[in-house]
Amino acid sequence: MKHFALHHVALFLAAIFSLPAAPARAGETQVAVAANFTEPAKEIAAAFQRATGHKAVLSFGASGAFYTQLTQGAPFEVFLSADAERPQKAEAAGLAVPKTRFTYAIGRxxxxxxxxxxxxxxxxxxxxxxxxxxxxxxxxxxxxxxxxxxxxxxxxxxxxxxxxxxxxxxxxxxxxxxxxxxxxxxxxxxxxxxxxxxxxxxxVPKALHASIDQQAVLLKTGATNPAARAFLAFLKSRQAIAIIRRYGYETHR
Incomplete structure (x- = not known):
């Protein structure tokens, strides 16, 4: 009987350890996205969810309007602007996490x-x-x-x-x-x-206007949210960059 019980315990433990490791708990992040980036952002968010389990909830609009909303306490955690100016202003105003800002796309x-x-x-x-x-x-x-x-x-x-x-x-x-x-x-x-x-x-030839450097930044509202940080990291991935380029953008990477 003792041998039988030990045998079943061994089988139970073997079954447990043979299971795939459970993924980290999936989270959700609120992302403000410049209107020009609507379609690639949707594709990237879907790929991000498949890869990490995290969900990016996207809102689309004008970058300037989003910045105004941020100064008024809007609960966005990640900001994908159509320029560098607004993320820089968010950083200077203490709304963004320092050293998280980067250019994710160059528009045409x-x-x-x-x-x-x-x-x-x-x-x-x-x-x-x-x-x-x-x-x-x-x-x-x-x-x-x-x-x-x-x-x-x-x-x-x-x-x-x-x-x-x-x-x-x-x-x-x-x-x-x-x-x-x-x-x-x-x-x-x-x-x-x-x-x-x-x-x-x-x-339009690039020489006719200033470069449209589109920057992303982690907002302080998302500083402790793993999903927000993971989304920004994914935006730098090869998979995301391939999507960005397919939509006619240039990238630094």
Missing amino acids: IVLYSVTSGLVDAKGAVLKRGGFDKIAIADPATAPYGVAAVQTLQKLGVYSALAPRIVRGSSIAQAYQFVATGAADLGFVAASQLVTVQGGSRWV
């Missing part, structure tokens, strides 16, 4: 129209005319809007086109203006056009 803007042939390969339509409304993201809150204004200024057409400009609250709304025909053409993020067929477009 595109002049786009759903009308074939309207936008030429050199963007000459901006000087030639032949359109009524042109959409941009609001430069007061959206870095892609700043890049659009800089481009128009560099080309010497901003003053002439100013009465025709319609401003979206974010690059997402600017794209909607163009996609629905509310604007004949507009400056959108290259990432928004990755799966879009047809229309006409001009990829």
Whole structure:
């Protein structure tokens, strides 16, 4: 009987130790994401959850609007901005964890129209005319809007086109203006056009605007949340970088 009992104990222990190790307890993190990064962020969040078990709850909007919300106590734990300015300001204001800020993507803007042939390969339509409304993201809150204004200024057409400009609250709304025909053409993020067929477009040369360095930072609200730190670490992974590049962004890594 004693031998029988020991035999069963041994079998029980063997069964326990043969089980796969239990993963660390899955958590959740609140992430504020610049509107231009909507689709890649969704893919990255899904891959992150598969890899770690953690869930990234994403909110999308204009970087400037998010920064204002952060100063008012919004409960975001990670901030993926469309520029470097807002994460730097968050750090300076004591809202972010020092030495966690990094550039996760370098964005590109595109002049786009759903009308074939309207936008030429050199963007000459901006000087030639032949359109009524042109959409941009609001430069007061959206870095892609700043890049659009800089481009128009560099080309010497901003003053002439100013009465025709319609401003979206974010690059997402600017794209909607163009996609629905509310604007004949507009400056959108290259990432928004990755799966879009047809229309006409001009990829704006980088020399026409300041580099769109998109930075991420860990906010102090997420300093003790392992899921928040894990998400930022995953954003630097090869898997995440491959997704980022597939959407037309450049990276430093």
